[in-house]
Amino acid sequence: MTPGLVISGAASGVGKTTFTLGLMAALRAREMAVQPFKCGPDYIDPAFHTVAAGRASLNLDGWAMAPAQILDLADREADIAVAEGSMGLFDGVAQPGETGVGASGDIAALMGWPVVLVIDVTGQAQSAAAVAQGLAQFREDAQVAGVVLNKVASPRHEALVRAGFAQAAIPVLGALPRQAGIELPSRHLGLVQAEETGDLESLLAKAGNVVAAHCDLDAIVAAARAGQRKPAVHRLTPPPGMRIALARDAAFSFVYPHLIEGWRAAGATILPFSPLADEGPDDSADCCWLPGGYPELHAGRLAANATLRAGIGRFAQTRPVHGECGGYMALGAGLIDAQGQRHAMLGLLGLETSFAKRKMNLGYRLARLSAPIPGHAVGARLRGHEFHYATILSQPDAPLAEVCDANGAGVAQTGSWRKAAGGGQVSGTFFHFIAEASL
Known part of the structure; x- marks a missing residue:
């Protein structure tokens, strides 16, 4: 080592x-x-x-x-x-x-x-x-x-x-x-x-x-010293798809490098696109992933991007779309910025969030999925982390998971999901996925 x-x-x-x-x-x-x-x-x-x-x-x-x-x-x-x-x-x-x-x-x-x-x-x-x-x-x-x-x-x-x-x-x-x-x-x-x-x-x-x-x-x-323990083989986290449309720009940049590395090691291809540049997901992709970031700083620009809205709307009709934290908020119906102005988001979920009423949400999360997300089936246990200041005003869709903190106490931010008419599924969570749980 x-x-x-x-x-x-x-x-x-x-x-x-x-x-x-x-x-x-x-x-x-x-x-x-x-x-x-x-x-x-x-x-x-x-x-x-x-x-x-x-x-x-x-x-x-x-x-x-x-x-x-x-x-x-x-x-x-x-x-x-x-x-x-x-x-x-x-x-x-x-x-x-x-x-x-x-x-x-x-x-x-x-x-x-x-x-x-x-x-x-x-x-x-x-x-x-x-x-x-x-x-x-x-x-x-x-x-x-x-x-x-x-x-x-x-x-x-x-x-x-x-x-x-x-x-x-x-x-x-x-x-x-x-x-x-x-x-x-x-x-x-x-x-x-x-x-x-x-x-x-x-x-x-x-x-x-x-x-x-x-x-x-x-x-x-x-x-500096090298440890005596040798690397052990661990099971790679399954990728959410084999061709992954990944939102990547200043508004959506919070994705763990080890996940990208693992997806690629499993043979997946990453297809980046920029929501801020009014780009939609690559139509050859079999899933779309919106990471966290700072959508609240770019809410007006995102709301005005018609090509993005139409492209991801068509994609979601037949294929899975998942968002984490900032990506989850962007998939929702609306986001109120720190100045109190509401901006229409992508509207693929009913989620309404606000930064005008700031509340820090911080800590590890253990989630048991009530519905599948790309790469993980119902019942999968996922470990992750939540850190944001958004307040949920409305979350009308079905809960995505049973979520607890590191001490086992239940967490209200369950994420949510809904089925699309064409067979696709849209889902999102406030926690960032890190690894599958074995304990």
């Missing part, structure tokens, strides 16, 4: 993404082959990883994915694997899933990859070492290789913080200044998407230069 590291911290917002992108860029500038990963369910960070490393970033999810799938996805030829964690190192849900509770520490333990902690030392000195020491001692199966200090205010501040880490016998692998000038823009679901970030290459090059100047890259590379 490729030697790797997990980049984590004590909490969200400590600078993991900025450091991870800078590290990838710095190692790539050394002509190293860097394989990026993201621990947990996230679409936005991996897109930035892909640009920084020059390789597609894959998600490794301990709650939704079985160990065999994680090991298989992580088995990539590269000089080093860099996996960015989510939230704090051991943060996850209360009830374990396929491999663990969804914590980054679960991936570190399974893969045998040491952890580099990013520690925001704002308002701290020696006490920062106590936080890192607590993380290092919390689980024996997750090894902490060292720390990178973030937002260091001055040389005196750095010296005091380093004194604490010397006392705790935890290596300091770098110290990033407070005014590094490499912050990334954000919006309500996290960072602005990579494809929307102006002059991204320049920003990543700057991040790489900052990390190279303030971190010991040789020590970081030397800390």
Whole structure:
């Protein structure tokens, strides 16, 4: 297995993404082959990883994915694997899933990859070492290789913080200044998407230069380790069809790379189309898939696209169409934007949603299908993740699934479906499918 590291911290917002992108860029500038990963369910960070490393970033999810799938996805030829964690190192849900509770520490333990902690030392000195020491001692199966200090205010501040880490016998692998000038823009679901970030290459090059100047890259590379476990064969997730019309543009971009990779490995052909460009699905496709994204930011444009509406309407009469989150909302009757204006959507389902009444819906989901969706039969159990701010005003169609959260509590967002007159079927869910459930 490729030697790797997990980049984590004590909490969200400590600078993991900025450091991870800078590290990838710095190692790539050394002509190293860097394989990026993201621990947990996230679409936005991996897109930035892909640009920084020059390789597609894959998600490794301990709650939704079985160990065999994680090991298989992580088995990539590269000089080093860099996996960015989510939230704090051991943060996850209360009830374990396929491999663990969804914590980054679960991936570190399974893969045998040491952890580099990013520690925001704002308002701290020696006490920062106590936080890192607590993380290092919390689980024996997750090894902490060292720390990178973030937002260091001055040389005196750095010296005091380093004194604490010397006392705790935890290596300091770098110290990033407070005014590094490499912050990334954000919006309500996290960072602005990579494809929307102006002059991204320049920003990543700057991040790489900052990390190279303030971190010991040789020590970081030397800390990487390869796990002892060999990849195990896991059953590929069946594709939703053999010719898949896949919506893909700035409004519909949230699709997990491992799913696309698995579909292609099963022999499926992906046929991308752009709803924003008023394109309908390829008529040679045998199914249509609308991923999540930001339809609320483009609702007026989508509502005006007559070619899209007619094309997907004809397609849905005879073939299956499925939407996830943003794609589900686009398949509905209407969407009210943040300013309170209603926009007519594709009208293939009766769903009405609103962003004028924002409510965060976040968490893992386990669904048992009450109706089939492309690639999965009635009764199939699917693991996924939900993250959106939309409010359901009306969902008149038949429920698609029985859905519960990671603790087994029922969730009202069941998704919905309806049959078309010509034998086709339209379905949608608010959760993003990650993997089939085995537990």
